Amino acid sequence: AQSVTQLGSHVSVSEGALVLLRCNYSSSVPPYLFWYVQYPNQGLQLLLKYTTGATLVKGINGFEAEFKKSETSFHLTKPSAHMSDAAEYFCAVSRGNQGGKLIFGQGTELSVKP
Amino acid sequence: SQTIHQWPATLVQPVGSPLSLECTVEGTSNPNLYWYRQAAGRGLQLLFYSVGIGQISSEVPQNLSASRPQDRQFILSSKKLLLSDSGFYLCAWSVLDRWNTEAFFGQGTRLTVV
Numbered sequence: 001a002q003s004v005t006q007l008g009s010h011v012s013v014s015e016g017a018l019v020l021l022r023c024n025y026s027s028s029v030p031p032y033l034f035w036y037v038q039y040p041n042q043g044l045q046l047l048l049k050y051t052t053g054a055t056l057v058k059g060i061n062g063f064e065a066e067f068k069k070s071e072t073s074f075h076l077t078k079p080s081a082h083m084s085d086a087a088e089y090f091c092a093v094s095r096g097n098q099g100g101k102l103i104f105g106q107g108t109e110l111s112v113k114p
Numbered sequence: 115s116q117t118i119h120q121w122p123a124t125l126v127q128p129v130g131s132p133l134s135l136e137c138t139v140e141g142t143s144n145p146n147l148y149w150y151r152q153a154a155g156r157g158l159q160l161l162f163y164s165v166g167i168g169q170i171s172s173e174v175p176q177n178l179s180a181s182r183p184q185d186r187q188f189i190l191s192s193k194k195l196l197l198s199d200s201g202f203y204l205c206a207w208s209v210l211d212r213w214n215t216e217a218f219f220g221q222g223t224r225l226t227v228v
Binding site for chain 1: 120123146148156157158160163202204206208216217218219220221222224
């Protein structure tokens with residue numbers, strides 16, 4: 001069975017500081033991993049995804065994530081936080097041979113202080 | 115390009131009333147379709163998915179049902195709403211038969227059962 005754990009339901013950073021959102025997964029098959037962002041009362045927007053190939057994945061809005069198989073992790077980072085980054089972030093793993101059938105973590109709410 | 119439409123955006127319904135949420139996808143054929151629910155302070159839970167017209171799989175037992183009367187139309191229904199049905203409902207689609215693909219989400223429906 002697959003699962004996703006996001007460490008920290010709330011993360012607060014200052015504007016300009018490093019953003020680090022943690023995600024660990026459990027999967028019995030090679031995982032396909034995703035990070036989504038959700039702004040209040042909106043749907044989810046894909047930030048980036050890892051399928052195969054390069055383990056450091058770059059996404060939109062300056063975010064990137066690194067797939068570390070040995071640590072079963074897929075942490076999301078951004079070197080310098082911007083006020084507009086304040087949102088909820090979800091890590092997800094694909095459930096196998098049906099794309100879009102995702103298992104989500106509980107989400108991490110990111111606050112950015114001026 | 116592909117787009118997904120979901121309506122209504124917000125809905126307040128009394129306990130015991132029926133429910134119908136509609137989702138349509140444009141710009142693609144034979145998509146996988148999904149209904150997710152996001153309860154307050156929690157992650158996303160997959161409720162139903164469909165790989166074709168009339169083909170519905172339920173992920174969790176509940177008071178809701180889903181139907182797919184047309185290739186790109188997905189409907190979430192209930193005959194009698196419960197207070198516990200309140201939440202943010204998201205429709206999503208993915209490319210059929212591609213298991214490493216992400217899901218694309220609609221803007222969601224905020225349902226409040228009173």
